[in-house]
Amino acid sequence: MVTQDTLTEDGLKATHHFLKSLGRYGNTAFLWTLYGSGELPQCFCRMCAVFNGIYMLRCTGKGLIVDAENKCKGIISSDGRRLICKNIIMDHSYRPSLASAATTSLVSRAVFMTDRSIWPTGQEEISLLTVPPLEGSPQTIQVIELPYGTYACPKDLFIIHLTCKSHHKTAKEDFRQVCKLLFQPTDSEDDANCTKPRIIWSMYFNMVDMTGVEEEELKEGLPGNTEVTSGPGCSIGYEHAVQQAKSIFERLCPGEDFLPAVPDPDDIIIENQSHDNPGHKPGFEDNASENNEESKTPQNEDIKSPENEDICKENKEKPQDESGEKIDTGTIEGMTEELSIEEKKANTSEINAEKECDNTFDENS
DSSP states (O other), X not given: OOOTXXXXXXXXXXXXXXXXXXXXXXXXXXXXXXXXXXXXXXXXXHHHHXXXXXXXXXXXXXXXXXXXXXXXXXXXXXXXXXXXXXXXXXXXXXXXXXXXXXXOEEEEEEEEEESSOSSOOSSOOOXXXXXXXXXXXXXXXXXXXXXXXXXXXOTTOEEEEEEEEOOSSSHHHHTHHHHHHHXXXXXXXXXXXXXXXXXXXXXXXXXXXXXXXXXXXHTTTSOTTEEEEOOOOXXXXXXXXXXXXXXXXXXXXXXXXXXXXXXXXXXXXXXXXXXXXXXXXXXHHHHHHHHHHHHSOGXXXXXXXXXXXXXXXXXXXXXXXXXXXXXXXXXXXXXXXXXXXXXXXXXXHHHHHHHHHHHHHHXXX
């Protein structure tokens, strides 16, 4: 979205980005996530977990641990634990009170569920509409309509997102004029002859927009090893978020590739981290080798002494039962033959019983 104050250079960059995206993943320049945009952070979380990332669920940060040199050494979690870290990255909404106040603006948002499409075509298509400034609403409004095919709403219903820079006190006032233009009045009965969709559920809210604030201003007053992100703004794309993530990554991991291609699972090698954590035992193989070393203790040497060699041979030749007593091999062979005869008798009796059952069934039928 642009305004009358947008520079020509910014407009050309946006046009260039749009043209480069045409036909990349389809006939349009847009790519939309199924089940909503919440799938994007989830896929990055899963990829991070594959490479040994650790997540603490149902837990948040309560405070920062700062040393005398104004460096963050860790955080205090909501359950009172001290979590040590080298660097910390947070959203601007988590900035503590010691951070300097930054210049902010507001974004107005609205989410509607409707009974029909704004632009019905008979197909499951995503509609993108830019509404120019209207009387009483000087801001450009971005409208996105999602059908059932995006798995964001029930069948035969539609989800509509409205976004603009805040001008009035509330989001409802900012979208009053565009609602009159695109939808049926909410205080009237449903008109079957009207082609406009009817709003059956709505939500209005405002959110802080920090995308226009410089990164140095975002983390002003915080420890030097702290990074702050701005969060979403008015844009429907993720160019600003990607650029900010790349900038933070290059500062924390200089010389590393940003978002390289995911390797084949067979090519992933997890390095041994036992040197970093002295109390860590890498796996069963290392522990097994320790156990093997322990088994080679002098306590077993008396068994291998020359005086006991004859006794050992006798013990190996004769089997033992659970109580440790020696069992005569001939007795075992005799018992095995008796068990084999008993099993044959049992099998013969089972076959005869089955035949009798079959004969009984034939007579009854």
